[in-house]
Amino acid sequence: MKFKLVYSSLIVFALLLISMGVRSKDHPCLLLTKNGVQDIRKGIEGKSLFNKTLTKTKLEMDAVLAQPVVVPMPKDAGGGYTHERHKKNYEEMQQMGILYQLYQDDKYAAFVKNMLMEYAKMYPALPLHPVQMSNYRGKLFWQGLNECVWLVHVSQAYDCIYDYLSPKDREYLEKNLFYPMVKFFSEDNKATFNKIHNHGTWAVAAVGMIGYVMNDNDLVEKSLYGLSKDGKGGFMRQLDELFSPDGYFTEGPYYQRYSMQPFIVYAQAIQNNDPQRKIFEHRDHILEKAVGTLLQMADSNGAFFLLNDALYKTWRNTELVYGTDIIYNITKDKTLLSIAADQNRVILTEAGLAVANDLLKGEAKPFQQKTILIRDGADGSQGGLGVLRMEDGDNQTCVLMKATSQGMGHGHFDKLTISLYDNGNEILKDYGAARYVNIEAKNGGHYLPENDAWAKQTIAHNTLTVNETSHYDGKLKVAEKYAPTITGFVDKENYKEVSATEENAYEGVKMERNLIMVKPEGAKNPLIVDVFKVKSMTEHQYDLSYYFAGQLMSTDYEYDAFTTSREPLGTKEGYQYLWKEALGKSKKSSASMTFLNDSRFYTITTSTNPETSLFLNRIGANDPSFNLRNEPSFMLRDRSKDRTFLTIIEPHGNFNADAEKTSSSASYIKDIRFTDVDKTQIEIQKINGDIIKVDTRNKTCVIKKQQ
Amino acid sequence: MKFKLVYSSLIVFALLLISMGVRSKDHPCLLLTKNGVQDIRKGIEGKSLFNKTLTKTKLEMDAVLAQPVVVPMPKDAGGGYTHERHKKNYEEMQQMGILYQLYQDDKYAAFVKNMLMEYAKMYPALPLHPVQMSNYRGKLFWQGLNECVWLVHVSQAYDCIYDYLSPKDREYLEKNLFYPMVKFFSEDNKATFNKIHNHGTWAVAAVGMIGYVMNDNDLVEKSLYGLSKDGKGGFMRQLDELFSPDGYFTEGPYYQRYSMQPFIVYAQAIQNNDPQRKIFEHRDHILEKAVGTLLQMADSNGAFFLLNDALYKTWRNTELVYGTDIIYNITKDKTLLSIAADQNRVILTEAGLAVANDLLKGEAKPFQQKTILIRDGADGSQGGLGVLRMEDGDNQTCVLMKATSQGMGHGHFDKLTISLYDNGNEILKDYGAARYVNIEAKNGGHYLPENDAWAKQTIAHNTLTVNETSHYDGKLKVAEKYAPTITGFVDKENYKEVSATEENAYEGVKMERNLIMVKPEGAKNPLIVDVFKVKSMTEHQYDLSYYFAGQLMSTDYEYDAFTTSREPLGTKEGYQYLWKEALGKSKKSSASMTFLNDSRFYTITTSTNPETSLFLNRIGANDPSFNLRNEPSFMLRDRSKDRTFLTIIEPHGNFNADAEKTSSSASYIKDIRFTDVDKTQIEIQKINGDIIKVDTRNKTCVIKKQQ
Structure with a gap:
């Protein structure tokens, strides 16, 4: 009888959760998935590009572990010490999170946790950044943009160590760091959040991704359809308006490269969490076209055409490693493997593993630059x-x-x-x-x-x-x-x-x-x-x-x-x-x-x-x-x-x-x-x-x- | 009795030759030797750098064989058509000569012969070059210097096909081409020939090398000791005066590189023909020091320091391939093998073969750039x-x-x-x-x-x-x-x-x-x-x-x-x-x-x-x-x-x-x-x-x- 009672209570509780729209959620769920991680642990081959990238990452991060965690008070503009330190921090957290998932060694998770705790201590009282050179100031960075980039990476780190953290820790982090940051990106910077522009893409990707991790569907909906969820802003409208039917991003190749990362990364997260949205099929496969077209806008060395505000960048840049690997895992277009080989690294996710394994099988075909x-x-x-x-x-x-x-x-x-x-x-x-x-x-x-x-x-x-x-x-x-x-x-x-x-x-x-x-x-x-x-x-x-x-x-x-x-x-x-x-x-x-x-x-x-x-x-x-x-x-x-x-x-x-x-x-x-x-x-x-x-x-x- | 008579006559003839200072001579005798060629034919290994260089040379020269022989009337200055054509011609003849020796295929020898005949037809009536920009005008080239370079290469080609030619052909070529050219370099341009200067080095090397091929010891003596054979000019005095005891060539690294080729190439010819001169031991091994010192005067990419009149050149230049290979074959200094590996080619002689074989055996040691x-x-x-x-x-x-x-x-x-x-x-x-x-x-x-x-x-x-x-x-x-x-x-x-x-x-x-x-x-x-x-x-x-x-x-x-x-x-x-x-x-x-x-x-x-x-x-x-x-x-x-x-x-x-x-x-x-x-x-x-x-x-x- 007692058993039955407990059982019934559980069912009632579950029904309650469902009625509240809160499904329970497995972690990781953004670029890595719980099942995917199992596959990766099994599927790492000795000579593959995946393993090479992973080994390099592990070496670098093991060296980082020996250093103290430093979360300085924001002070400098781009290139200055605090700016570069906060950039390094989000990259390190993202990579430590992945290592924790793949090697199941608590030291990586502890690093992320400790650093997040420092940020959570600092963030609530943080004023706007002292450098006043941008109309869109951040708190950690002089540009709000960099702060969104921070969260796109850190949401992945949080996702990876979610199960490692106690519910109390999670509550603390979400209350003091992630929700305040989300509020800052969305309500406090409404115009940018709703903007059909690469700044908007980074903002909605950041909010949507942390939304998925925190299992907050409201945030996801706002990220997809704008703060008022009316479709006038948000990721879907950006997909519809920022690209031409040929996949050209209106700001030109330099910013197309830059915004490719939140587009592709967030799309992967949507695909993993809400496959029914068929995000990669949206608008006649616009994201696949965007990556393909961007690769055509490069010279024979893979350097993107210098058009509009542009500096030297190539398809070997990180953003394109995301783009190439994730799109390859959707389309299996073998010419993308040639680009991946030239990049000489993969992302440490299921997509990167697929690329590395197929490269190892010799499936690459030449990538053709076209008229x-x-x-x-x-x-x-x-x-x-x-x-x-x-x-x-x-x-x-x-x-x-x-x-x-x-x-x-x-x-x-x-x-x-x-x-x-x-x-x-x-x-x-x-x-x-x-x-x-x-x-x-x-x-x-x-x-x-x-x-x-x-x-x-x-x-x-x-x-x-x-x-x-x-x-x-x-x-x-x-x-x-x-x-x-x-x-x-x-x-x-x-x-x-x-x-x-x-x-x-x-x-x-x-x-x-x-x-x-x-x-x-x-x-x-x-x-x-x-x-x-x-x-x-x-x-x-x-x-x-x-x-x-x-x-x-x-x-x-x-x-x-x-x-x-x-x-x-x-x-x-x-x-x-x-x-x-x-x-x-x-x-x-x-x-x-x-x-x-x-x-x-x-x-x-x-x-x-x-x-x-x-x-x-x-x-x-x-x-x-x-x-x-x-x-x-x-x-x-x-x-x-x-x-x-x-x-x-x-x-x-x-x-x-x-x-x-x-x-x-x-x-x-x-x-x-x-x-x-x-x-x-x-x-x-x-x-x-x-x-x-x-x-x-x-x-x-x-x-x-x-x- | 008849036999005895013939025998005696032969002895008398031989004694006559010796008394005239004319020893009979095997060909080739300059960079390649008759024995060496036998070794090379046996010793070419499939994967060696020698074979790689040889295969590339053969492919290129086989393509050249399909083209007509062109020996244009000299007209243009440096970079112009006739200038570049005559440069190509000497390189092609040199390489065809080597291929003839190594593959024993008459088509290569015929190419050299045909081209030499064209030159011999043209040369006797050739006036000074029409471009008047140098005090040291040539006939084939606007600079006499280039003409000496021509003969340093062509003497090797002639050496390689010497036995292929009939005595009549040889007589024709020597009378109409080589002796007139030697006269032009020496008697007609006495000052340059006797000059202690890189122009002098190219001139004496050219004359000495063709002297060895034609078995004309007088020319060799003049090349070594100056036109009057008094030691006031010539190769030996150049060795004594143009280098410091550390092997620094007074004009600086750019010209040291340039003159290294005639120094080293001619020294190799002297070594092969007159080993008793111990030319590489001369002046406490000055030529070895010269190559070693030159290699020290380069940046970490192998580009020589830009000092004095200098343009961008590296130790991958042809001159240094000669220098590295020939000196390696003397000293067996294993650090030179690293330079050779970076050059990614060898000269097609015994020296190049030694380098390639030792590289294949993994004997290379790192080359150390020093203070x-x-x-x-x-x-x-x-x-x-x-x-x-x-x-x-x-x-x-x-x-x-x-x-x-x-x-x-x-x-x-x-x-x-x-x-x-x-x-x-x-x-x-x-x-x-x-x-x-x-x-x-x-x-x-x-x-x-x-x-x-x-x-x-x-x-x-x-x-x-x-x-x-x-x-x-x-x-x-x-x-x-x-x-x-x-x-x-x-x-x-x-x-x-x-x-x-x-x-x-x-x-x-x-x-x-x-x-x-x-x-x-x-x-x-x-x-x-x-x-x-x-x-x-x-x-x-x-x-x-x-x-x-x-x-x-x-x-x-x-x-x-x-x-x-x-x-x-x-x-x-x-x-x-x-x-x-x-x-x-x-x-x-x-x-x-x-x-x-x-x-x-x-x-x-x-x-x-x-x-x-x-x-x-x-x-x-x-x-x-x-x-x-x-x-x-x-x-x-x-x-x-x-x-x-x-x-x-x-x-x-x-x-x-x-x-x-x-x-x-x-x-x-x-x-x-x-x-x-x-x-x-x-x-x-x-x-x-x-x-x-x-x-x-x-x-x-x-x-x-x-x-």
């Missing part, structure tokens, strides 16, 4: 990024046109700008961001003033600046209303093209750019044909820039070099940062300049009028703190109503410094011209008499050999 | 090069002081200059040569005018310029009369030092530099202490430069930056090539500037007077053809009689762009000072209160911890 048009905008109508490629690996030539929407606050005023990668190097450059991330001496590691004043401005890009004014007058709100239109995309074997127009960047000025990559029969390297048409009813000053990486070898026109005194190119909108180094004019109908980058020569040959001014500029004027890189540009200037710039970019020859051998150091182009009034037929006359004919109507490139 | 004083001058009394090192591999810190003699025409006016390599990078730079070797657009590949006007001048170096005038007034003839004096060299575990004085570079001005590397207890990186004392009875302007590689992070003094207009630093002796970027003064008794290079920070902290001008300069003024690299310098200027510059160069911290992590980005030095009147005791006060005491009398470095 691809990546549409921007939630519905794909906000322009896009055209990427043209020929050849593979280091021999790849890749040219791209950015004709995307503005990309929010990190966007640049750079409509129709182009970049060229070749021979494993960046040849025509996009400046990227003006920032030394986490270096205190440089504005506390934050974006430098020159990021707005220089790097975002139109003149800092390989595109057209009209009347020394940036696109949309440099106004973000205006720029966000418009996007270029992609007018053509061709991917034939020896003829590739992307074309776009932009009619709103300047009032009464229509810009159109056709970027074509051809490989004439018998040619060693592809040629880039760049046709930039600008039309207006009134006269304007047109400046077309090419930022080239390398040392100038020669020009075929004469110039005056400013050798004994130097002045800036202008006074505003980025022009004040350029020194004029030389100014010339061509006596022919074209002008060319040749530069050397690494082991290859490049010649830019461009059509000119007698009045066309040919500038050689260099970044670095008005830079008293030496914040900028002193890179050179070749710039064409004309005053007219209509102007069509025809430019050929020609990689050629070889320079072997070691062997002191040089071949084809001079351009093979003698002249270039259009042969029809519509300017659709281009003739490139070679020095040897051959003529290369590029037909942009029929999309062909043929070579007429000299008789 | 070393390398004396200059035939008797070792002409100053020297002090190289201080701590740690190994990429973690190596290496600082050097150049206190050598002028080094002939390729020498720079750079007494007591220093360079710093750290973290696998060049940190304090020597400009090296102003030249784009073999790039036609840049002065035909020759040294640029800026080489004399800028690169050789004192202000282009990390040393002291007095009164805006170069050392010895920039006069080679004067400079060649003097050399600095090495006054100290210390190699203790945590204290290394090289000191030198120079009293003749400026009249009435005595310069003394102490360069010290210390590793304070507990420090992560070594510190460089640089004490530059200058004394004079009269007042002068003293400019001390540091050319730093990297982006300026911060200074601890205020400066005026020339942000809207820029002017050159001076008007002559190299000053005209520097833009003044900023000028400041320190309000303390020291000034510091921090820059970032790759993943590490560097701070230069230097003692100042209130009047000390602190310049930030950048190379690039007065450079209308964009011939120079726009590198920055930090420069101190004082006017006084005596002045002691105390400078600390401090590598610190870490910047991980990928992981966005930064540590110790700020200098840990608060102040620096001498604590005795003789300026032998240096105190470096750290921000944390610790004091580092460097005692240059007792050669110690101790740290006094804060209480």
